[in-house]
Amino acid sequence: MTFNKMSGRLPATITSVMSMLFISSAQADYALNMTQGVTPISREIFSLHMIVFWICVAIGVVVFLTMAWSILHHRKSKGAVAANFHESTTVEIVWTVVPLLILIAIAIPATGTLLDLEDAETDAEVTVQVTGIQWKWKYNYVDEGVEFISSLAQSSRDVIKDPTGNENYLLEVDEPIVLPINKKIRFLFTSDDVIHAWWVPALAVKQDANPGFINDSWAIIEEPGTYRGQCAELCGKDHGFMPIVVEAVTETEYKQWIAAKKSEAAAIAASADKEWAMQDLLAKGEAVYQANCAACHGPTGAGIPGVFPAMTSSPVVTGDVAGHVDIVMNGRSGTAMAAYKGQLSDVDLAAVITFERNSLGNSMGDTVQPSAIKNAR
């Protein structure tokens, strides 16, 4: 009677406990496992991960249960008397050969997956060159001539002291990379400075971006959506602040986006030919400075003593305009100062140089026009 009642209740109890767990996990994120991802490779990797995991669990159960049994039963306090065996060639051979067979069983599917993973070239339909730059990503759609830089969104920078409730904190960018679904996308990776690594877990793509070399990887994204990732190789101060956002869209939407990007680029190029007023340059320059220069030279131009020079009263910034333009455009070899002519437009360069000369504690009073930058290229 009582037993019946209990057994009737038990499933309900389990369900309520489970649902409580579920609710609490909906409030707090206790994700335990790797994502399966949205590409054929990511699913292959996931299943391989689970196979190896369960093999480890099985071996662990056998070893730890044997230990536990021994600890419980072969103890002096229970009157156990020590046996004296201490050698057995047969046993040694068995526990060398059996693990070897298990390893072969792991190695076979692993080899297949690895060969798939490394075949980026065959039938690639879209090629994107990804360049790691301290601390942002540059994307170049090689076949389309579309190029832009993607860096951490201001919405994350603003709440760095207390990000509570900020959805996608540190995983949001100003300009996501847009990719078509169901196409084989080949990524080419390189870097302008130190080694970075481009990692989007849902795509199972993690590849180092090495300065002076090109690596590749690939993905076929099967579901539209937003997929987020981060730099995975320590690349200096703001390594934790260079996220990746991939927007996977249908082919039509992708084509529209490419077209929009092209006309946007044309408009920017056209604006370089007009004469800019100082206050317009300053306003634009401040935004460019905060996005590109502040990470090292500081939001107020103070720099970091001994590592990154200050902007305020800097001999370069308060010196000859041509010298200043040269350093910003071409960088300074042997230091962390990058060449920005490949990263910024004529307008952006003119604006940021003007801003540096007339703000951050400097007041040189001169402006640099986009046309001057264009000539200096």
Next chain:
Amino acid sequence: MTTATTHDDAHDDHGPAKGLMRWVTTTNHKDIGTLYLWLAFIMLLTGGSMAMVIRAELFQPGLQFVKPEFFNQMTTMHGLIMVFGAIMPAFVGLANWLIPMQIGAPDMALPRMNNWSFWILPFAFTMLASTLLMEGGAPAFGWTFYAPLSTTFAPDSTDYFIFAVHLMGISSVMGAINVIATILNMRAPGMTLMKMPLFVWTWLITAYLLIAVMPVLAGAVTMMLTDRHFDTSFFDAAGGGDPVMFQHIFWFFGHPEVYIMILPAFGIISAIVPTFARKPLFGYSSMVYASASIAILSFMVWAHHMFTTGMPVAGELYFMYATILISVPTGVKVFNWVSTMWKGSMTFETPMLWALGFIVMFTIGGFSGLMLGVAPVDTQYHDTYFVVAHFHYVLVTGALYSIIAAFYYWVPKWTGNMYSETHGKIHFWWSTISVNVLFFPQHFVGLAGMPRRIPDYSLQFAEFNAISSIGGFAFGLAQVYFLYIIIKTIKGGEKATDKVWEGATGLEFEALPSPAPYHSFDTAPEIK
């Protein structure tokens, strides 16, 4: 004639010199062992404090305590200090104390060099630590110091780091030469190689690894130095070099290095388990062969740290196969320890608890190591907290646990005093619970996508990081408690018997009193 005899008698009995100079000028293996162990403990607390800074910053999302550049300095210095300052010197300290006593030798073969190889270290670590106070800060490129972050993009203090690494390397190589010379030349008559305790065996193999790879590390930092100051381009593609070559050179040192930090641990566990199981070690000779196999394989697997660097697929396949192969001899060791326990008559004094903790948790670290070795899956694991969890399971609950086990096991022999069993057990359970709260959740955040070496993270990782930090603070505190236990044991306690443990075997327990005299085995013991 009589004068000579009197003199000899006096020599046999004389103890250590008095005062501070005893420690500066000592050539006694026990004194030098003690110095190494204290240095290692100070470094453990120093590196541990840095880990506390890291865990405090990671306690919740957002930047609360430190700036990203300082965070990177902390992770870098934490790694360097724990590897080169805590784990390695602790094992050298144990080697100094134990090898002469275990092989029936009066001292190390090269006592003056022994003094020198220790006394280099405090200077090396002072120099390394002083970079924290320099303009531009300490090295912030991780303990693996990948170029070009450590060359073109590094702070000026990197040159001090390079010099400090050179000093540590010199010290390690001298220590290793001393160990080899002692083991090969100073064994008591009858102490054949295959009669040596496993701790001696594993250290002999470790010493060869050290001599083979420390010069490689010295080469790597020297190339960094010339890249930084003398316009060479070893690691700079613009001058014809290759930043990935740095990683090949580093890991050619770095992978044997991880076995340098675990082989002596295998020796310690192989001493403790038979003592408390009251049963001889199962498969002694297979343990020796397994250690040698691990050492040889360790030279052939380095690029498994580099599966995402863009290696050719043939290279990745080779390094994957070779890497997972290491789990075979490692598995043999674990199976042998479990078989030693099987049908024993076990008791669970503190050293045994730490040894059992080692076997279980090192095996967990071994499992995640096997998973990491599977190259295609490493795409998702590489440079995440899964890796952090893996190597802390093998280095903290592996190497460090074995060192603590060794302390409890041999301290009665060193000091003549028993430690307090209650304190030892509290220390064990406190550490073991907290270390799992600390590192186990890191597997989860790693799999869920949290990269390592980041000062701040997105909100989805908040809960496990908070749990991990709480575990970290508790584990840190447990090691301060350990300091109290150490001092209390040195100062006094119940007197240890000569044999110390009912099931103890080996010359140090069977042929020497407790505490072991300042000079032991002036005449060689008889080996049965």
